[in-house]
Amino acid sequence: MGISGWPAGEQPREKLVNFGVRQLSDAELLAVLIGSGSAGLDAVALSRELLASAGSLRGLLASDRETSCRLRGLGLARWCRLQAALEVARRHYQETLRSRPVLDAPRHTAEFLVAQLRDRPYEVFCCLHLDSRHRLIALDELFRGTIDGASVHPREVVRQALARNAAAVILAHNHPSGVAEASQADELITRRLRDALALVDIRVLDHVIVGDGACLSFAERGLL
Numbered sequence: 027m028g029i030s031g032w033p034a035g036e037q038p039r040e041k042l043v044n045f046g047v048r049q050l051s052d053a054e055l056l057a058v059l060i061g062s063g064s065a066g067l068d069a070v071a072l073s074r075e076l077l078a079s080a081g082s083l084r085g086l087l088a089s090d091r092e093t094s095c096r097l098r099g100l101g102l103a104r105w106c107r108l109q110a111a112l113e114v115a116r117r118h119y120q121e122t123l124r125s126r127p128v129l130d131a132p133r134h135t136a137e138f139l140v141a142q143l144r145d146r147p148y149e150v151f152c153c154l155h156l157d158s159r160h161r162l163i164a165l166d167e168l169f170r171g172t173i174d175g176a177s178v179h180p181r182e183v184v185r186q187a188l189a190r191n192a193a194a195v196i197l198a199h200n201h202p203s204g205v206a207e208a209s210q211a212d213e214l215i216t217r218r219l220r221d222a223l224a225l226v227d228i229r230v231l232d233h234v235i236v237g238d239g240a241c242l243s244f245a246e247r248g249l250l
Contacts, residue, residue, distance in 0.1 A: 029057075029063075029068045029069055029070065038050055038054040038055075038057045038058050038069070038070065039058055041054065042054075042058065052073075052077060052083045053070050053073040053074045053077060054070060054073070056073035056076065056077065056083070056086075056108075057069035057070045057072070057073045059107055059108060059111055060072065060073065060100075060104050060107065060108075063099070064098070064099035065098065065099060067099065072099045075098065075099065076097055076099065076100060079097050079098075080094075080097070084145065086108070087108060087109075087112050087145075088145035090147075091105055094108075115141060116138075116141050116142055119134065119137060119138035119141055119142075120138060120162070120165060122134050122138070124161060124162045128154065128156055128160050128161065128162055128196065135154075135196070135234075136234070136241045138165075139152075139198050139234055139236050139241060140236055140239060140241065142165070142236075143198065143199070143200035143236040144200065144236055144237075144238065144239060146200055146202065147202055148170060148171055148202060149170070149171040149199060149200060149201070149202060150167055150169070150170050150171070150199060150200055151167075151168050151169040151170075151171075151178050151197070151198075151199040152165055152166060152167050152168060152197075152198045152199065153165070153166050153168055153183060153186065153187065153195050153196070153197055153198070154195060154196040154197075154198065155186075155187060155190040155192035155195055156192055156193060156194045156195060156196065156231070157191075157192070157193055158193040158194075160193075160194060160231070163190050163191070163192060164190055166186055166190070168182060168183060168186060169182075178215050178219070180218050180219055180222040181222075183195075183197075183219055183222070183223070184222050184223060184225075184226060184228075187223060187226070187228050188226060188228075192228055193228065193229070194228060194229040194230070194231050195223065195228060195229070195230055195231065196230075196231050196232045196233070196234060197216065197219060197230060197232070197233040197234070198233070198234040198235075198236065199212075199235060199236070200235070200236040200237075201235060201236070201237050203237075204237050204238030205237050205238075206235050206236065206237025206238075206240045206241055206242040207235070207237075207242060208235060208242060208244065208247070208249060212233070212235065213249060216230070216233045216244060216249065216250065220250065230250065231245065232244055232245040232250065233245075233249075233250065
């Protein structure tokens with residue numbers, strides 16, 4: 027029997043409308059997004075199978091296109107739909123940061139950076155460009171590297187900060203290993219960037235390293 031034959035209170039979409047989105051399980055949320063079942067499975071049963079195959083909701087959303095499309099019942103169109111939903115959530119965080127000074131909302135900043143960087147399979151170096159009131163102008167991905175490092179060029183960081191007319195910046199990068207600890211190389215490049223940006227009167231407020239759901243703040247550690 028398909029989902030349409032279920033009692034109204036158990037159908038994911040109707041459950042969302044009547045009781046709120048927080049009352050849905052991971053499989054029910056996924057079923058709403060993918061819209062229909064496949065190969066004899068209703069949307070909820072298919073969603074449970076996909077979650078089991080990927081290991082978790084996070085595992086499913088973080089899987090690359092080739093890996094995801096090998097899962098029974100997913101396919102390119104549904105993978106695109108899931109990636110679009112994930113990007114909507116990321117942009118929601120970014121709009122939240124734009125509405126108030128970044129330093130007044132460190133929790134939102136950390137959540138935003140984790141959502142942006144945590145599941146990247148390679149190292150990414152980003153810069154949050156801020157105005158004179160420390161409100162977010164833009165987050166720019168400046169350098170992309172390998173699983174254990176990315177080359178960072180101070181000249182490009184300065185050039186982009188000037189192009190954004192930034193008064194201050196927060197540097198950020200991820201560690202694909204999941205360990206949010208600063209290496210000697212991280213400390214060295216932070217000092218070089220701080221000194222280079224100071225020459226054009228742009229302050230480095232922090233450097234955030236994103237690990238597996240956790241962040242390290244250079245400012246909080248006294249490393250700036």
